[in-house]
Amino acid sequence: MVTTVVLGAGIGGVSQAFELKSVLGSEDRVVVINEQSTFEFTPSNPWVAVGWRKEQQITIDLIPVFKKHGIEFIPTAASQLLPEKNQILLADGGVVDYDYLVVATGPKLAFDEIEGLGPDGHTSSICRTGHALRSQRDFEALVSKPGPVVVGAAQGASCYGPAYEYAFILDTELRKRKLRDRVPMTFVTPEPYIGHLGLDGVGDTKGMLESELRDRHIHWITNAKIDRIDAGEMALTEVDEEGADKRQHSLEFSHAMILPAFKGVDVVADVDGLVNPRGFVVVDEFQRNPAYPNIYSVGVCIAIPPVGPTPLPVGVPKTGYMIESMVAATAKNIHDAISGDALSHRATWDAVCLADFGDSGVAFIASPQIPPRNINFAAKGKWVHLAKIAFEKYFLRKVRQGLNEPFYEKQIMKWIGAERLKGAR
Numbered sequence: 001m002v003t004t005v006v007l008g009a010g011i012g013g014v015s016q017a018f019e020l021k022s023v024l025g026s027e028d029r030v031v032v033i034n035e036q037s038t039f040e041f042t043p044s045n046p047w048v049a050v051g052w053r054k055e056q057q058i059t060i061d062l063i064p065v066f067k068k069h070g071i072e073f074i075p076t077a078a079s080q081l082l083p084e085k086n087q088i089l090l091a092d093g094g095v096v097d098y099d100y101l102v103v104a105t106g107p108k109l110a111f112d113e114i115e116g117l118g119p120d121g122h123t124s125s126i127c128r129t130g131h132a133l134r135s136q137r138d139f140e141a142l143v144s145k146p147g148p149v150v151v152g153a154a155q156g157a158s159c160y161g162p163a164y165e166y167a168f169i170l171d172t173e174l175r176k177r178k179l180r181d182r183v184p185m186t187f188v189t190p191e192p193y194i195g196h197l198g199l200d201g202v203g204d205t206k207g208m209l210e211s212e213l214r215d216r217h218i219h220w221i222t223n224a225k226i227d228r229i230d231a232g233e234m235a236l237t238e239v240d241e242e243g244a245d246k247r248q249h250s251l252e253f254s255h256a257m258i259l260p261a262f263k264g265v266d267v268v269a270d271v272d273g274l275v276n277p278r279g280f281v282v283v284d285e286f287q288r289n290p291a292y293p294n295i296y297s298v299g300v301c302i303a304i305p306p307v308g309p310t311p312l313p314v315g316v317p318k319t320g321y322m323i324e325s326m327v328a329a330t331a332k333n334i335h336d337a338i339s340g341d342a343l344s345h346r347a348t349w350d351a352v353c354l355a356d357f358g359d360s361g362v363a364f365i366a367s368p369q370i371p372p373r374n375i376n377f378a379a380k381g382k383w384v385h386l387a388k389i390a391f392e393k394y395f396l397r398k399v400r401q402g403l404n405e406p407f408y409e410k411q412i413m414k415w416i417g418a419e420r421l422k423g424a425r
Helices: 011-023 042-049 062-068 129-144 161-176 205-215 320-339 382-401 407-424
Strands: 003-007 029-033 038-040 059-061 072-074 078-082 087-090 095-097 100-103 149-153 185-188 218-221 224-230 233-239 245-252 255-259 295-297 351-356 361-367 375-380
Touching: 003 011, 011 029, 011 100, 011 320, 011 382, 038 062, 042 129, 042 161, 042 382, 059 062, 059 382, 062 072, 062 382, 100 320, 129 255, 149 161, 161 185, 161 205, 161 255, 161 351, 205 218, 205 361, 205 375, 224 255, 295 320, 320 351, 351 382, 361 382
Parallel strands: 003 029, 003 100, 029 072, 100 295, 149 185, 149 255, 185 218
Antiparallel strands: 038 059, 078 087, 087 095, 224 233, 233 245, 351 361, 361 375
């Protein structure tokens, strides 16, 4: 009997547990460790922040789900990883032994890198569902007393889609409430240009997103380094193409949502040979760590180098399709490792994303993720908004039922392909 532990129960961790259970032998153990017992569907958090979703609509109690599918679940935070002993120490004093480990923790949110950033400071967040609920309260306060809004991402961030989504969803809801004319909006980002997305753009994301911001009367500042955030005021510096300070800004706000930079979580961040200087897990082409070959990693917590130099640090996103591909390859490689076979399964590190704008959206495909690409495509339409709703419903059903169907590959690629063909005609 082989024990494979999955550390984390987000989109990557839950998918990995189900995939391992379907691929490994019936006698092999799959164990999930996570600091909380509920699953949160993170892509829906922008909707939570404006009241379009309630917490119970996008969260699932994992205890009965995992029990039903024969997956052992430990809803306790991990405090330390001891790879030399193949052990994980738990916050409650427990010890978990493993033969194979998959790190799927997601990121640590580095709010502390900027004074005043985050829910414990002066800005909102949509990175966690609890944060989004607090953001909703901030949004309702804005509705009661309209004023300026600042939305965007901090330097070093590696997930820009949700910031664009929140800005456009917020605009949509304010227009519905007939308040948009009383709320000036500014989008701030360390990206060298709008639509860079950590991928040096995909298709015409630059033109599409600039046009969308312009049509919605949202001003923007690129190459923006946030220096400090006080109550109702954000100090930032705009840098030039060489990264030298060019202009300082001071933006007043009644409501602000800024995505932070990401780091590796504490439990792995100081393990020598496992992670890079930011604490992200280093993996080879098989999702396996070179220093510890029985440790694999998937999702946002893995190390991927930037696509190229930028004036300010701009990280690379890990999209749902990419994570889905990592999960499938990892499960098959662990199966082969147990069987004594050579590893051969590689993830498709292509970026496929649906960015919802509340009443429309943009879908893009970057294959491969780093240019030059075989596919470099972006398309806009209301169908993207509808596809994101469909994805939400599917994935929540997948978690409840323990499904292993590749949604991005089968459905979203089909939709995007159909849209591309329609545009080509």
